[in-house]
Structure formats: C-alpha cells, structure tokens
Amino acid sequence: MAGGPSTPALAAAVSAAGGLGFLAAGYKTPDDLQSDIAATRKLTSAPVGVNVFLVARTPVDEAALDNYAKAIEPEADRQQVALGDPRFDDDALAAKLEVLCRERPPIVSFTFGCPSREIVERLHREQIAVWVTVTEVHEGLLAADAGGDALVAQGVEAGGHRASFEDVEGRGEIALLPLLRLLATATDLPLVASGGIVDGAGVAAVLAAGARAAQIGTAFMRCPEAATSAPHRNALTRSGQTALTRAFSGRRARGIVNAFMREHSSRAPSAYPQVHHLTAPLRAAARAAGDADAINLWAGQAHSLAVDRPAGELVRRWSADARVALEHARARLQEQGGGPD
Amino acid sequence: MAGGPSTPALAAAVSAAGGLGFLAAGYKTPDDLQSDIAATRKLTSAPVGVNVFLVARTPVDEAALDNYAKAIEPEADRQQVALGDPRFDDDALAAKLEVLCRERPPIVSFTFGCPSREIVERLHREQIAVWVTVTEVHEGLLAADAGGDALVAQGVEAGGHRASFEDVEGRGEIALLPLLRLLATATDLPLVASGGIVDGAGVAAVLAAGARAAQIGTAFMRCPEAATSAPHRNALTRSGQTALTRAFSGRRARGIVNAFMREHSSRAPSAYPQVHHLTAPLRAAARAAGDADAINLWAGQAHSLAVDRPAGELVRRWSADARVALEHARARLQEQGGGPD
Numbered sequence: 001m002a003g004g005p006s007t008p009a010l011a012a013a014v015s016a017a018g019g020l021g022f023l024a025a026g027y028k029t030p031d032d033l034q035s036d037i038a039a040t041r042k043l044t045s046a047p048v049g050v051n052v053f054l055v056a057r058t059p060v061d062e063a064a065l066d067n068y069a070k071a072i073e074p075e076a077d078r079q080q081v082a083l084g085d086p087r088f089d090d091d092a093l094a095a096k097l098e099v100l101c102r103e104r105p106p107i108v109s110f111t112f113g114c115p116s117r118e119i120v121e122r123l124h125r126e127q128i129a130v131w132v133t134v135t136e137v138h139e140g141l142l143a144a145d146a147g148g149d150a151l152v153a154q155g156v157e158a159g160g161h162r163a164s165f166e167d168v169e170g171r172g173e174i175a176l177l178p179l180l181r182l183l184a185t186a187t188d189l190p191l192v193a194s195g196g197i198v199d200g201a202g203v204a205a206v207l208a209a210g211a212r213a214a215q216i217g218t219a220f221m222r223c224p225e226a227a228t229s230a231p232h233r234n235a236l237t238r239s240g241q242t243a244l245t246r247a248f249s250g251r252r253a254r255g256i257v258n259a260f261m262r263e264h265s266s267r268a269p270s271a272y273p274q275v276h277h278l279t280a281p282l283r284a285a286a287r288a289a290g291d292a293d294a295i296n297l298w299a300g301q302a303h304s305l306a307v308d309r310p311a312g313e314l315v316r317r318w319s320a321d322a323r324v325a326l327e328h329a330r331a332r333l334q335e336q337g338g339g340p341d
Numbered sequence: 342m343a344g345g346p347s348t349p350a351l352a353a354a355v356s357a358a359g360g361l362g363f364l365a366a367g368y369k370t371p372d373d374l375q376s377d378i379a380a381t382r383k384l385t386s387a388p389v390g391v392n393v394f395l396v397a398r399t400p401v402d403e404a405a406l407d408n409y410a411k412a413i414e415p416e417a418d419r420q421q422v423a424l425g426d427p428r429f430d431d432d433a434l435a436a437k438l439e440v441l442c443r444e445r446p447p448i449v450s451f452t453f454g455c456p457s458r459e460i461v462e463r464l465h466r467e468q469i470a471v472w473v474t475v476t477e478v479h480e481g482l483l484a485a486d487a488g489g490d491a492l493v494a495q496g497v498e499a500g501g502h503r504a505s506f507e508d509v510e511g512r513g514e515i516a517l518l519p520l521l522r523l524l525a526t527a528t529d530l531p532l533v534a535s536g537g538i539v540d541g542a543g544v545a546a547v548l549a550a551g552a553r554a555a556q557i558g559t560a561f562m563r564c565p566e567a568a569t570s571a572p573h574r575n576a577l578t579r580s581g582q583t584a585l586t587r588a589f590s591g592r593r594a595r596g597i598v599n600a601f602m603r604e605h606s607s608r609a610p611s612a613y614p615q616v617h618h619l620t621a622p623l624r625a626a627a628r629a630a631g632d633a634d635a636i637n638l639w640a641g642q643a644h645s646l647a648v649d650r651p652a653g654e655l656v657r658r659w660s661a662d663a664r665v666a667l668e669h670a671r672a673r674l675q676e677q678g679g680g681p682d
Binding site: 018137155156157170171174175176177178179180181182184185195196197198199201202204205206207208209210212213239241243257300301302304305319322323325326328329330332333336 | 359478496497498511512515516517518519520521522523525526536537538539540542543545546547548549550551553554580582584598641642643645646660663664666667669670671673674677
C-alpha cells in the first residue's frame with residue numbers, strides 16, 4: 001500500500017491486534033522510511049514488516065512515452081499543473097537496504113522483482129526474513145532459488161500494482177486460488193496469500209487453500225488509521241468495476257475504472273516508474289481537489305466490502321469469523337458425507 | 342464441459358462416487374441429450390444434473406464477422422476444409438426444455454444467460470431445481486429475481502466460456518474468491534463455486550469462502566471417462582499459460598494459448614455462436630489431425646494439476662483431502678491465536 005494509505009498507525013494497529021502489520025517503503029525517502037519505522041515502534045512492541053520495491057531498469061519505448069505525455073498533457077492543464085519528469089529511478093533501493101539492515105525489522109518483503117542472493121544473504125545476516133511477492137510459478141521458483149524464506153502469492157484480483165517481475169501483458173494474471181495450488185505443488189516455501197481477501201471467510205479460504213497467512217490491503221484502506229485520500233475512500237464504497245491499467249504508473253495495476261483510465265489505458269506504455277513520475281503532479285492536484293476521475297483508485301476486486309472501522313477491530317473480527325467459516329465448511333463437507341463410501 | 346469432454350460415463354462416475362455429475366446439453370441435438378440422459382441412468386441411480394446454454398440473439402458487427410472469416414480462411418485451407426456457415430441459432434433451447442421437462446433431472450443449470458421467470462416456473466412444476474451461472478453480482482441479483490434456486494459463481498480463472506449474460510470485455514472477470522464474497526453479501530441464494538478448483542484444498546477453500554459446493558471442470562478432463570481429444574489432453578499436462586479469447590467461438594472463453602489464439606484473438610468479434618459455427622470444421626479437422634495449435638484448448642488456470650485418474654477416485658480423494666485441508670487451516674488459525682486478545 002505504498003504511496004498513500006500505509007501509515008505507522010495502521011501497521012502498528014494491525015500488529016498490536018495480533019496481525020502482522022507492514023510498512024510500505026515504496027515512494028518514500030530512506031529518511032522517511034527510517035522515521036516511519038521509529039514511529040511504528042513507539043506505537044507497538046509487536047513485530048512489523050517492511051515492503052520494498054525492487055525496480056529493474058528495463059528498455060522503454062521512448063517514442064511511446066513521449067506520445068503518452070502529449071496525450072495526457074490536457075489532463076495536466078485541467079489540473080493546472082505541469083507534468084512531471086518521466087525519469088527512471090530505483091526508489092533508492094541501496095539506501096533503503098542500509099536503513100533496513102540498521103533497523104532490522106523481522107521481515108522485509110519485496111515487490112516487482114526477485115532479490116539477488118547477495119541481498120537475501122545480507123538481510124539474513126541481520127536476522128531479517130525475506131519474503132518475495134510472486135504472481136506465477138516461475139517467479140516462485142526464482143525466489144526459492146535466491147534464498148527467499150516465504151512467497152507472497154499475489155492473485156490477479158489484488159488491488160494496486162501487479163508484483164510481476166516483468167510487466168508483460170497477460171503474464172502473472174492468475175487468480176489467487178489456482179496460484180496458491182500451483183505454488184504449493186511447485187515449492188515447499190511457506191505461502192502468504194494476497195488479493196481480494198476482505199473478510200474472515202476470505203482468510204479461512206486461503207488458509208484452507210494452503211496459505212500460512214493472508215495479506216490484506218484494500219480492506220484496510222477505509223480504516224481511520226489509513227491515510228487513504230477522501231476521493232479514494234469514497235470510491236471504495238461504491239460497487240465500481242476494477243481493471244488493470246498502466247495509465248497512472250506505466251506498470252499494470254488494478255484500480256476502480258474512472259475517466260482517466262477509460263481515456264488513457266489503451267495507449268499507456270510499459271514504462272515504470274517513468275509514467276508514475278509523469279503523472280504524479282496531476283494526480284496530487286486531482287487528489288487535493290477531490291477529483292476521483294483523475295487519480296489512481298487502486299482497489300482489489302472485492303473493494304466494495306471494505307468497511308470504515310479501526311484496523312485492530314477488523315483483525316480481531318476476521319480472526320473470529322475465519323474460525324466460524326472453517327467450522328461451517330467442515331459441517332458442509334460432513335453433510336455431503338463423501339458419498340456412498 | 343460442452344462440446345467434447347462431457348459424457349454419460351463421466352457424469353455417472355462422479356455421481357456414483359458421491360459427487361453430483363452434470364451432463365452438458367450444449368452443442369447436442371435434443372435427441373442426443375435425451376439418449377445421454379438415458380445412458381447416464383443406466384450407469385447410476387444417483388442424481389445427475391444437466392447444463393443448458395441460454396443463448397440470446399445479440400447485434401453482431403457483420404463487417405467484422407466477414408473480415409474475421411477472411412482472416413482465418415488460410416487456417417481452413419491449411420486443414421483442407423471449408424469454413425462453416427456463421428449462422429445464429431439458440432442451440433435448440435425450446436426442444437431441450439421439452440426433453441428436460443419430460444426426463445426431469447433433479448437440477449438444470451443455465452449458462453450464458455438468465456432464464457425467464459416462465460422457464461423457471463415451468464421447470465419448478467416438474468420438480469427441477471434451477472441453477473444459474475453468474476460472473477458478477479448484478480447477474481446474481483437477476484437470477485434471484487427470476488426465481489433461481491442457486492447461483493453457480495464462475496470465477497475468471499475458469500476454463501471454457503465465460504458464462505456472463507453479456508459478452509462485454511472486462512465485465513464479469515472477477516476471480517472466484519472475491520466473487521463468492523460479493524455474492525454472499527448480496528444474496529441469500531446458495532452458492533456453487535466454479536473456476537480453478539482442481540484438488541481437495543481448492544474444494545476446502547471455496548467451502549470456507551461460503552460456497553455450498555464446488556463445481557469442477559478442467560480437473561476431470563484427463564479422466565478416462567472424459568471424451569477430451571488427445572491433443573487437448575496432452576496440452577493440459579503442460580504448464581502453458583491460459584488467456585481469454587473470442588477467436589474460436591465469438592464469445593470470451595479461457596483456453597491454453599496456442600498459435601491460433603496468438604494469431605487471431607485480437608480481431609475476433611463478439612459474435613456467438615456465429616464464430617463457433619465458422620471455425621467448427623477447421624477445429625474438427627485439426628483435432629482429428631492431432632494439431633493442438635488450431636483447436637480450442639479450453640482449460641482453467643490450474644490445468645497443469647489435472648491428473649489422469651478415474652473420476653470416482655478423484656471425487657473420493659478430493660473429499661478426503663478437503664477434510665485434511667480444513668483441519669490444517671484450523672490448526673494454523675489456532676497457532677496464530679488471534680493475537681493478544
């Protein structure tokens with residue numbers, strides 16, 4: 001939940017309630033990451049993990065990027081801002097790894113790529129467990145090979161960016177249930193399930209599918225502890241359809257379909273984080289103006305079930321509801337009796 | 342599983358093992374449907390349902406259909422057949438309903454549309470329960486309103502045709518877990534889960550997510566009782582990627598990506614069953630020639646986990662494995678203890 005909703009208060013509330021909160025390092029400066037970790041520790045002594053972007057420089061179609069900038073220029077004009085500089089950067093990976101090796105959160109999870117063996121070993125030396133977010137079996141095998149301790153299986157139903165190692169249309173668009181079963185067959189690493197989980201029944205389902213834990217994003221975005229913008233909060237409550245788009249960032253991400261997506265998704269090139277920087281000023285202006293039609297409304301497919309309650313209450317409720325859901329499932333299976341055998 | 346894999350032997354084996362087998366009425370003549378029902382009854386006294394296509398005539402872009410026929414002409418030449426007549430038909434709905442009202446299977450499920458109240462009442466008068474396959478909440482509400490007895494929730498991971506009432510890009514492409522949770526919140530109808538379920542853990546997961554039962558397709562397609570073609574059987578075992586395409590039938594369906602899909606998906610119009618009839622001769626020829634690159638390799642996203650075992654053995658194994666999966670899930674939840682509370 002980089003780029004807005006993630007806060008120390010949210011991560012701390014989740015961990016204090018017996019969950020495992022995560023701070024987003026993405027889009028933050030290393031200094032801000034450090035102070036967020038410190039702020040979280042003031043709020044709870046429970047363990048809190050950190051999620052880090054692992055951004056590789058990939059070839060970009062510069063002409064397509066230029067054309068895209070021209071196409072969205074009128075949107076920037078409308079918001080009375082200039083487009084941002086479509087530059088590449090790696091989100092300060094090296095400096096963030098320094099911070100993490102110093103601060104030693106119990107877990108660091110990676111998104112957008114597979115950490116090298118070298119990075120994994122460096123974190124391991126600091127007693128930091130390494131989780132790698134994957135969207136297909138091939139990526140899970142690479143992560144296992146690099147020494148990762150767990151796989152976060154991100155189903156196609158998830159809100160926000162696809163964590164795929166490569167941003168290729170159609171690749172890594174597997175729904176959570178089949179992805180969990182495919183990964184469970186291909187690797188022995190523990191699995192954390194992510195995507196479309198918004199309640200206790202969802203948690204129960206992924207545990208039954210073989211996950212050790214459920215990772216939840218969208219369902220926390222209406223919590224008072226989250227820094228989700230007002231227009232984004234409002235959009236979550238409606239039953240709007242979601243889709244994958246590169247329009248806002250240059251990398252496939254799932255958001256609630258709005259005017260900007262309808263208008264620009266078809267021509268948005270694969271160019272991350274160049275397009276992210278390009279659109280940043282207009283998104284910031286639209287967010288400030290409460291204009292939900294020009295901002296990235298990241299949301300998973302079950303977003304309309306997200307509720308506006310404190311995060312700790314949700315964690316406790318989901319845990320209790322998951323028990324009930326498993327009990328109901330067991331009773332249902334019993335009823336059916338497995339047939340004449 | 343219309344159009345090939347579905348057989349009386351498969352449906353009977355599933356029901357005899359304590360599952361609930363279904364016969365596909367799709368693409369069959371009413372007489373063949375009648376004899377399939379009779380054949381099934383000779384094999385088992387256990388209940389077997391029937392799945393029926395509900396095809397509405399929708400406006401078709403005739404120019405696009407003509408262009409598509411021209412584009413795939415070379416494929417027909419290669420298979421040494423002429424393209425079929427791209428005609429509309431409703432798959433003999435009225436005559437099939439006659440057969441069903443006479444034969445009275447315990448359940449009739451519908452695909453591609455919502456039965457009218459009139460149809461539902463007619464089936465109810467014969468003590469036939471009506472299930473409606475849905476891919477989004479809106480469709481579930483229509484089905485409830487029409488008097489349907491249960492909803493088959495088809496997740497986007499499912500193999501074969503999207504059951505969506507309308508064939509609109511991006512609509513009804515919700516993964517199974519979020520779809521189940523959205524439907525469970527919106528309606529009180531019992532839910533049957535379908536899409537990407539290939540083993541006992543998958544069955545356990547959907548029961549935990551609130552489904553009353555799991556509907557399984559792809560995972561039966563390698564059974565000796567299934568009439569799946571040899572090239573299709575072989576393709577299922579490989580880890581090939583799947584995608585949605587209109588290339589074979591003119592309606593979105595999920596299949597393993599092959600040369601025909603790569604070549605023609607982008608220009609295939611929404612025109613069902615016109616495109617189905619158009620490509621039927623070339624698909625039949627390719628199937629007979631064992632050419633997997635020119636046939637519709639319908640498959641769900643977890644197809645590579647399908648195994649070549651008798652259907653009854655699979656039903657019993659999945660039932661036993663589902664129990665174990667629920668037990669493991671309960672233990673995992675217990676371990677985590679729900680936190681400090």
